[in-house]
Amino acid sequence: MRARTGRAGAAVLTALLAMSMAACGGGDASDGDGGFTVGLLLPSGAIPRWEHSDKPLIEKRIRELCPRCTLRYANAENDAARQRDQVTSMITKGAEVLILDAADTRAIRSSIQEARRAGVPVVAYDRLAEGPVSGYVSFNGAEVGRLQGTALLKAMGRDAEGGTVVMMNGDPASPNAAWFREGALSVLKGKVKIGREYDTEGWSTDGAHANMDAAIAALGPQRIDGVLAVNDAVAAGVISALKKAGVRDLPPVTGQDADLDAVRRIVAGEQTMSVYKPFRSEASAAARMAVALGRGEDLDAIATTTTDSPTTEDIPTVLLAPTPVTADTIGPTLVEDGVYTVDQICTPPLRPACERAGLTS
Structure with a gap:
């Protein structure tokens, strides 16, 4: 493309x-x-x-x-x-x-x-x-990948220097998957080690969970410093697999689409970021x-x-143009754009985290 x-x-x-x-x-x-x-x-x-x-x-x-x-x-x-x-x-x-x-x-x-x-x-x-x-409408996929890669490196901090990242890509039947991957690698290449890389057919949460299980088995749960998850459905599978493996201090995990469940995971500190389109x-x-x-x-x-x-x-x-979303920017992006209300995001268990994120007072 x-x-x-x-x-x-x-x-x-x-x-x-x-x-x-x-x-x-x-x-x-x-x-x-x-x-x-x-x-x-x-x-x-x-x-x-x-x-x-x-x-x-x-x-x-x-x-x-x-x-x-x-x-x-x-x-x-x-x-x-x-x-x-x-x-x-x-x-x-x-x-x-x-x-x-x-x-x-x-x-x-x-x-x-x-x-x-x-x-x-x-x-x-x-x-x-x-x-x-006759016409085509989309978001800049390379920029989506660059935003994810940049956010992942920032969240990894000192671990980014030679750290190990698992790449959880999208469905190979979609040209967007390759576009996102290319953008992410333009940021990650030469800075981290790609420990394992997987395609996710159908962008499936269950498929992502299975792939992350395989990555954990191959690398060990404590040797994964970050996960480049292509979207929020994939991120959900990644995080559930890490929790199942007993990982309590989750590594940074990216996402895309700003799904409501993902926004709640970002508030809770389980997912690092998403990309709002x-x-x-x-x-x-x-x-x-x-x-x-x-x-x-x-x-x-x-x-x-x-x-x-x-x-x-x-x-x-x-x-x-896509926009990165972190806990600090949920208000000025998703709430102000009318995508979600604070009440939709901040369920009762998340109220303390929402207050820390400045969503409630």
């Missing part, structure tokens, strides 16, 4: 797309207020953000931008074949534009080609799928792209850069 700033190719791509949609009846460019159907396809229910944040935010923003539009929703539950069937069903039932977060970015390629033949543009959401996608901004950009494409418009006013995938060049792109 390569992001770049050239716009000429993007303009040609979107102009051709608009012509194709008009020929195939795939949009209503003549009536800016006309309604159409947007299909939303998300990859799984295992990570809380998809159902709790992204779906409702996208629905809300589409209603604001296009009151007469309707939205169809499907969740692949980490099943690539199921998602391919869902794409076909969406097209058959009249969806005129799709927002797609691919369960498997390679396996979905034929379905995106099917959508293109039907005159249905596809906005790749959060993960860049292969095939002729303002889902409202991501959802809004995807909804804007979908509505524009559904109306036969180009994406020049929305996209800020372009990206090349293994199959497609100059995809109009919005890449957003």
Whole structure:
């Protein structure tokens, strides 16, 4: 995946797309207020953000931008074949534009080609799928990894000098996993020893627990100075495995997505940090792209850069900036942005820790 700033190719791509949609009846460019159907396809229910944040935010923003539009929703539950069937069903039932977060970015390629033949543009959401996608919205994955690596080194302190880190990466089917890893290694390489490294299929908490069990068995629980956990679901598995092994003084553990349970672990001192990706901004950009494409418009006013995938060049792109979250910054990031209330975070057992973190008084 390569992001770049050239716009000429993007303009040609979107102009051709608009012509194709008009020929195939795939949009209503003549009536800016006309309604159409947007299909939303998300990859799984295992990570809380998809159902709790992204779906409702996208629905809300589409209603604001296009009151007469309707939205169809499907969740692949980490099943690539199921998602391919869902794409076909969406097209058959009249969806005129799709927002797609691919369960498997390679396996979905034929379905995106099917959508293109039907005159249905596809906005790749959060993960860049292969095939002729018309737009792409995500966060800068390399920066996510850099934030995690930097926070891990800081939390390790003196142990960072030649210390041993376990890397718990994401699902190899997602290009984001490699993107996060690359960013993290740009900070960690040459400063720590990577004692063990694991991929986590399906970004599964149970899979992460099993992988961490293996790391503990191989290295010994006291020889792990830090864990680069790719996201909060993986961090949950890592921490549960460490506790099961009898580790009372937990090493620093990173995360991503600012899930509510992870925020509580950060307050409790079990997880070092997470990465907050303002889902409202991501959802809004995807909804804007979908509505524009559904109306036969180009994406020049929305996209800020372009990206090349293994199959497609100059995809109009919005890449957003992530923010690190620690116990000290939960208030000014997550609470002030309205992601969670203090009452949601500070359960009765956490009240003393919340007070120390400045969340309550």
